[in-house]
Amino acid sequence: MDLETRRHTEMLLQLAVLFCCSYGAIGKDSCDGPLVSSLPQSSFRSSSQLSNSHGPGFAKVNRRDGAGGWAPVESNKYQWLEVDLGERTEITAVATQGRYGSSDWVSSFLLMFSDTGRNWKQYRQEDSIGAFTGNSNADSVVQFKLQQPVFARFLRLLPLDWNPNGRIGLRLEAYGCPYKSDVASFDGSGCLLYRFSPNPTPIRTAKDSISLKFKTLQNSGTLIHTEGQHDRSLTLELHKGTLLLHLRKGKSASPGPESHTVVSLGSLLDDLHWHHVAIERVSGHVNFTVDKSTQQIQVPAELSPFEINEISFGGVQCHGTQMVLSRRNFHGCLENLLWNEVNVNDLAKQRQKVSITGNVTFTCAEPVSVPVTFAGAQSFLQLPGAALQQRDAGGGGVALVAVGVAISLQFRTWNRAGLLLTFDLQQQVGSLWLYLSETRVRLQIHKAGRILLDVVTGFGLNDGQWHSVDLTARRGRLTITVDKEESSTAHASPSFPVVSGNNLFFGGCPDSKNNQECRNPFNVFQGCMRHIRVDNNAVDLIKVQQMLIGNYSDLQIDMCGIIDRCSPSHCEHGGRCTQSWSTFHCNCSNTGYSGATCHSSVYEQSCEVYKHKGNTTGLYYIDVDGSGLIKPQLIYCNMTDKTWMVIQHNNTELTKLKASSGINQHLAYFNYSADVEQLGAIITQAEHCEQEVFYHCRKSRLLNTPDGSPFTWWVGRTDEPQTYWGGAVPGSQQCGCGLQGNCIDSDHYCNCDADRKEWAADSGLLIHKENLPVRWVVVGDIQRPESEAAYRVSPLRCHGDKNFWNAAFFNKETSYLHFPTFHGELSADISFLFKTTASSGVFLENLGIKDFIRVELSCGTASRMKGFLGCIRSLQLNGRTLDLEERAKITPGVSPGCPGHCSSYGHLCQNQARCVERYNGFSCDCGLSAYAGPFCQREVSAYFKPGTSVQYTFKEPYELTRNTSTQSQSSSIYSDLTLRGENVSFSFRTTQSPALLLYICSYYREYLAVLLNRNGYLDVKYKLQNSRDAEVFRTSIRNLANGQLHRVSIRRISETVSVQIDQHRREDFNLTSDTEFNAIKSVVLGKVQESGELDPEIARLNSLGFSGCLSVVQFNSITPLKAALLYPNTSPVIVTGPLAESTCGSSSPANTYPAETTHPLSDHSGTVGTGEPIVNAIKSDSALIGGVIAVVIFVILSALAVMVRFLYRRKETFHSQEPKSIKPEADSPEYPFHSEPTSQNVLSENQKEYFI
CATH class of the missing domain: 2.60.120.1000 (Jelly Rolls)
Known part of the structure; x- marks a missing residue:
């Protein structure tokens, strides 16, 4: 090998080593390897196959073997494809593909998983949606990453929809990694005891953690029990399918709440599927997790610190103690049992620090239990009826006959009603129905519409737990037993044989008009059944699934699809959750919240909001954060100019x-x-x-x-x-x-x-x-x-609400305010107020990973402006107010605040009040109103004694103080005090008659007097011309001196006078004298002190004074009583005698919270000057009143002749004043004092403020 070749070889080796190391580092934490592509064909199973080349073994992604994928014989919802991964595996994703070169694919499907190939469980996503979206063609691969990984050996895919122009066709892949499993199996008698060290000194740590997985068919049993110093203990117990975590001090059977904390989590955990549990103690709190739900528990001081000696798993007997808390040991399997990352199962196998009591093995036995789910209205299960037994027929013959009924089953459901079983009886005796009714088991036998037998037993059977029902009928005795309990057993002795016919129907009946054998007048059953036995023989539901026995429709066999929609509960703020098979309901009673999930508060967030709904001072429930976690609180709201919250x-x-x-x-x-x-x-x-x-x-x-x-x-x-x-x-x-x-x-x-x-x-x-x-x-x-x-x-006193007035004004279409995305996966609420002149625009848009929320104003046309122009105020997301003003300060095109509050709340200013704009709100100006208070709706009232007088004086005209020869000159100077009409209104309450209520006089001895005559009628007396006598207008309403509150309204326009009392019909009269009321001098309530120039009849009434209540007195724009009571030092008012503000003018409280008291006539609060109480004023003045009455009688008798002549002269005038109907007219523009209405402008629709 030459040098160059050796160098290349060394470089390749280095790269290979580097790649392997890198792959190891990456693969250590990744779990996304393919799991299906390398499996043999024997690992695949299916419900059916179209041909050998369409078999399940060819269902591998991107393979073209066979016919290019799996296809069943028929395309229907009962088909499935199953894969055996060989061992329990962590599965993180799945992928699907249609059959190669065809028009066959699956467009949606369900994913099931199992450890044994039996007892399947459906995979559900976070939002409880179980269906996955599949393919839209035969070639593309669609992959789904599971939100939560699945730990299973078997996968099964159930097609729901497929190409309507083809058939079911599928290729499959799963992704994940190997899974390490250490298991221990408990048979209900054994347990493991883990001792930390031989040292008896307990271990004190700042942080402890326990994690495990468990599976069981028993709904109760103790999983973990720890004991520490001072009799402190922690116990994890399964009770009726729910995990309970107990923190206790002492071993009392009934400890107090300060020494016993219990938290529940999870539901339906006895389904023979693995469930993850984690308990983590950090300082003063404990995090308790079951599957995907976590709850944090604050540990009471009595239970801390927690010093642990030893831990037992599967029961408490390992400690040598039997606590009242623990009813039974655990029966099931525990997997990957870790204490502070120490593998307890591994220690138990090696007999290190762990002792074993009873029967504990290290393999997980899988009991055989095949449930069936009745999910819909068309679900039913049909099985053969009673078995026939040989009986001696006589003459050496043998006959096959049915001798009775013996049927048992277990069920679980959330529904209160539903059919469990029905069949026809032999010999046409009738039909039998066994069904749930109001959470009880009821059996009825009918024939021709007549009830032959009615038996009821059990109660509360819709709790989602497994319940057994045994029905037996032998030799004239019928028995129904629920849950094997004697107390839930009912007997009957029918006079006819109870023997089933040819078929038994469970859950419902076939949907067939010609079906006479099965009729269901009750609700269908929705839930799960298992352990069905007929004549003491177990029914093989797998054979039913394979259509070897019986018949069925719309069933999910070999799985129980029940889910607990109340665990975790979506009911917020303490709402109580109840459920049926398909839905849940939140009972929000006494929570202070409303809505489907008790999410929305029924109370306002501040006193300021209550005030702007028109409420007055009183106690109110305040929910500061709306739909947030803070509870409502009863708080006193003092509605003055500022709205004060008072916290005692x-x-x-x-x-x-x-x-x-x-x-x-x-x-x-x-x-x-x-x-x-x-x-x-x-x-x-x-x-x-x-x-x-x-x-x-x-x-x-x-x-x-x-x-x-x-x-x-x-x-x-x-x-x-x-x-x-x-x-x-x-x-x-x-x-x-x-x-x-x-x-x-x-x-x-x-x-x-x-x-x-x-x-x-x-x-x-x-x-x-x-x-x-x-x-x-x-x-x-x-x-x-x-x-x-x-x-x-x-x-503590607080006023104002920064959130309520927090607003922003958008003046450019392109302007927007950006805030972080808020989370509303399970529930969300958005509220705000807006006003705009635009016909369209987006108020708010919240973007998520897949979904979004948009609130917009739409004008209904195809072209819409997306930018919003206008004001948005008090924008809240899930009870939290967004600070629009702060963001608006730094955002171009947006300004903080929003003007024009009177357009939204001006209607709250009542009784002729004027709305005044403020930056962060408004106020009501009561200057033109006879009322007071923040909204000018509080009656200003006072109780008058006979000597009480309130005189409001107008300025004397200048010309009256000079010698003037021409009437025209004097008229030009004081014409501003000349009236051609009046508006007079007031309320009164008295038992006195006759009585002078109100007196208005001029510098020309003209006057208007309102009085009660001796018969309790109201008289309005006008004298507007010196040369003529006064004209008297008498109303038709009698007995006004009855101690009740009466409202009087008098209106004159020129010669027309209208009088209305309370809600009675208005009465109209005509003046025949002059129509000008010249040079008004004063308005007097009660006794007239300057009585020298009074009309004789008025003088006689005036001598009596007035005893009673006057309220909200108004003469045009003048409010004399209000001026005397609230502004005595700045008004031209003279008060004589005792006078103090009272609530005697209130006919009813303004709202239901501060119940105001209606005062009797003798109830007074004191005088203006001293504030000293006056007790029983009418009684103390009785002598004076008696003397005055005697004088009046003498004067009347002395002047009788004069009165006769006077009445004769007045006869024509009086007869002409009968009430007549006239058309209403507007206020006269000639009034010198205007009774102004609320002075807010008339608003167009686009200037109003709306609430969303």
């Missing part, structure tokens, strides 16, 4: 402290009505929060000490000591007076730090949100004999 705690009263020997500090904890997580979310969301703190002291210093350390401090939600007091800034070690420089001792920064014997105080607001709320306070300087102190921490 357990100690809002002043707490006094005195010096105590041996006590150097006082520690006070504050437990809030909301938990820490809720408080944090509320504070973060609010625009402003505050909490007032008070410290009263006598020889008790607050913050400053000689060495600089504070005597008193407080701790907020950051769990850090805070050394500043109310009114100061964090870290300053000052009080409010120190920051303002007005402490009583200039050498100190707190009043209490002066350490004086006189009482002093430091108080102020804590407003820095990052430190709030105050969770506990430590008071230190109380140990000296003369020390005294008192403290108080007020409730």
